[in-house]
Amino acid sequence: MRRPLSTLLIALLPLALGSLTLTACGADEGPNTTGQDTDVETDAGDEPDVEPQPAEWEAPAEVRVSVTPTRQAYAVGSRITPTATVYDGLNRRISPAVRWLVTPAEFVEKDGDENRWFVRQEGPVTFKACVDREDGEAICGSRITMVDAGPPTVTLESPLPGAQLLAAEHPTIEVSGQVTDPNPIVSVHVNGQAIELDEDGHFSTTFEPRVGLNAVNVTAFDGLHDREGYAEANFIWAPAYHPADVDGSVTLDDGLILNLGQNFFDDSQPLEILSEAQVATDDLADILYLVLRYLDLTSQLPDPVVDSSALTLRILDVAVNEPRVEIDVTDEGLQLFAQIPNLVATTAGGLEFNDQSLSLDGELSASLAVFAEISVAKTSAEAPFEVELERFELALEQATPNFVSPEVNAVFELANSALRTSLESIILESVNLSFIDSLPALLLDVFTSLEGAISEQSFELDLGTGQPVALNFNGQISQLAPVYREGLDGIVQARLSTGVAPLFAESPGVPLLSAPTSALPYFQSSRLQIGLNTALVNGIFHSLWNAGLLTMDISEMIPAPFNTLVQAAQIDGKLPPLVAPPQNGEPYDLMIYLGQLEIEMTWPDRVDRFGARIKVGANMGLSGGEIGITLAEEPDIHMWLISSTMDEPQLTADMLEQLMYDQLWPEIEGAFGEGLSFAVPAPDLGALGEFSPALADLQLTLQQSQPLATRQGFLMVDATFRGELWLP
Known part of the structure; x- marks a missing residue:
């Protein structure tokens, strides 16, 4: 049976009304916690007991609100245009008059007479549109928008x-x-x-x-x-800080440690013969071998050595062939044994014997043995080195004549002959005087050269902005003590100064990254070891920071087109640079940290302040008699915005980070990587020529024998020295 159309519409009306919602004006909407635009509506209630009349189908039944532009959140200052779409009971669009209510009112500013508003404050803003029905009821819809000027x-x-x-x-x-x-x-x-x-x-x-x-x-x-x-x-x-002096200088009693091992003095290996004309030395015993081998004894003798009516003797030349030298470290210093198996003296002159005139032309061969005990000490930074020859014994083991006159040879063989006594005394006296004069003086030169290499050094570091900073470094050996069969242990007092009034007088001082220890962290069986206290490296960085090296104007580094706008750009180093051993498996000898750097830039309309933290790996090595620092090619730079007087900074953190990589880092790398190198306490044997002219050209170099290691707070360099000499 066909139903009337009106009956069918009345039957469908409850289904249609079940999908509609109505909002009463003045409803209390809460904020949108999801961050999305939200319709805030209230349910129209249960189905009416009386079926709606057809006249109500054309009345406003729903108001939907949308905003343009559609965003998750709006910046302060944005202009928002809300739109209301009204539907009747049959879900058809109708166009009745709409009233707008925007809350909170103080958050917005109306744009003229149009239904547009500028949002002026952060927070949720509700745009509500209402339509009045003929029965006096208001139908409303709303949209909550989130205004967000920036992150929290x-x-x-x-x-x-x-x-x-x-x-x-x-x-x-x-x-x-x-x-x-x-x-x-x-x-x-x-x-x-x-x-x-x-x-x-x-x-x-x-x-x-x-x-x-x-x-x-x-x-x-x-x-x-x-x-x-x-x-x-x-x-x-x-765990501790080492305070700086009032003038900003830093003095460390154990800035460096030094070990001259037993192998430095004698490794029990013979001199290395590179060719017929070139030899190489690896220890002090080899050098003393060369001293004896080329010792100029002839120039120390008078000419003639004897001039009397019965005896006239000249020694034209003295040659020392194939000596042997051994050195041991004792509790007091050094013990030396030397043997000269073949000393040959070329002679001339005459001897009156039994009314005969005999010629002394020819040679005299002898073998000698030398034993010496030498004490070595230095008790304070101000005290001199004490190198004393405590015991010296020289014995002529045998002497063999080879004169042209058989009669003279026969006379010499007589046990109590005046010729034998005179020649033996001359040989002993010349060798004795040479050793007494040369041996302590040679060792004293070795030890004083160790201190001379590290005293009164100066480094000038320039980051390309402002004034360069000159760092003065003065090292003095405060203790040099022998350890039986192990070597000589030295402790170096180091003083750092810049001559600049400290900027951070309130700083507690140089951070000490490990507790002090009395045990010295030496390797076993090394020749020459230098330990650089990490506190010394951090003391250098602290002194440079305290002198203002990381406080600079970087306006000239700002790239175009911003360089024409920036009024001032300044970097302030809130903390001194710091070195520490690698902690996360980094493939470097140590890590250098710069933090916290703060960059403040002043623009015509705002002031922006950024923070920066820099980490870079570094390797240290021995080259050319200096310990140098090599920085990794790429640092790790992290930059963040601290504050801005506007909603957004003029430059972003990413842009400034790139600026650091491109402009500032090359200057830092050049200053710290190329400007800092430390002369090591190494022996200088340039004075050998005074004892033996043939040794004046002995070239001594230091070589690193194994990778640098961090041990008990010291950066330990294990080194060898090698001398090369072209033979005359």
Whole structure:
């Protein structure tokens, strides 16, 4: 049976009304916590007991609100245009008059007479459109939009940027602060770990620091802005600090340590013969071998050596062939044994014997043995080296005449002959005087040259902006003590100064990354070891930082076109650079940290401040008698925005990071990588020519024998020395 059309529409009406919702004007809408535009509506209620009349089908039944442009969140200053679409009971669009209500009213500013508004403050803004029905009821729809000027503001109250903390006073670090934002906060993390906020946005947690440079960062996300709120603080945490003097200078009693091992003096190996005309030395015994081999004894003898009526004797030449030298380290110093198996003296002259005139032309061969004990000590930085010949014994083991006159040979063989006594005395006296004069003096030259190599050095470092900083380095051996059969141990007092008034007088001083120890971290069986205290390297960095090396104007580094806008650009080093051993498997001898650098840029309409933290690997090695630093090609640079007086900075952190790579880092790399090299305490044998002219051209070089190692807070360099000599 066919039903009337009106009956069919009445039957379908409850189904249609079930999909409609009505909003009453003045309804209380809460904020949108999802960050999406939201229709805020209320249900029209249960189905009416009385079926609606057809006249009500054309009355407003629903208001839908949309906004243009459509965004997840709107920046402060954006202009928003809301649109209301009204539908009747049959879901048809109709066009009745619409009233607009925007709340909070103080968050917006109407754009003239149009239904457009500028949003002026952060937070949720509700655009509500209402239509009045004939029965006096209002039908409303609304849309909540989120206004977000930027990410949440993170205020880090503890730790403070640039703090230098003592481990005993701060076994753990309290990380506390506050997160603020008109919009709800979705998440907050401290160094990647989620934490909770209290009702006022405060947070607090603990951080386990490690020795050296530490970084604490806090991120906060509001679910709206595409960037998280961020705050970071860099600080140094150390078990102890070595204070600087009032003038900013730093003095370290154990800036360097030095070991001249038993193998430095004698490795029990013979001289290396490179060719018939060239030899190489590896220890002091080899050098003394050369001293004896080419000792100029002839020039030390008078000519003639004897001139009397019965005897006239000249020694034309003295040759020392194939001597043997052994040196041992004792509790007091050095013990030396030398043997000259074949000393040949070329003679001339005459002898009156039994009314005969006999010629003394010819040669006399002898073998000698030398034993010497030498004490070595230095008791303070101001005291001189003490090198004393405590015991000296010289024995003529045998003498063989080879004169042209058989009669003279026969006379010499007589046990008590005056000729034999005179010649033996002359030989013994000449060798004795040469050793007494040359041996202590030679050793004293070796030891004093060790100190001379490290005294009064100066480095000039220039970052290309402002005034260069000259660093003065003065090293003095404060202790040199023998250890039986092991070598001589030395401790070097080092003083660093710049002559510039300190900028950071409140700093506790140079961070010490390890506790002091009385045991010296030497390798076994080495020739020459130099230990560079990491406190000395950090003392150098501290002195340069305190003199203002990392406080500079970088306006000229700002690239075009921003260089025409920037009014000032300044870098401030909140912390001194710091070296520490690798901790995360980095393939370097040590790591250098620069943090916290802060860059402030002043523009016509804003002031922006950024933080920067730089980490770079470095290798240290021995070359050309100096310990030099080689930096890795690419540093790790992390930069973040600290504050801006506008909603957004003029330059982004990424842009400034690239600026650091392109402009500032090459200057830092050049200053620290090329400007810092340390002359090592190495023996200087340039005075050998005074004892034996043939040795004046002995070329001595130092060579690193194994990779640098960090041991008990010292950067240990294990070295050998090698001397090469072209024979006359």
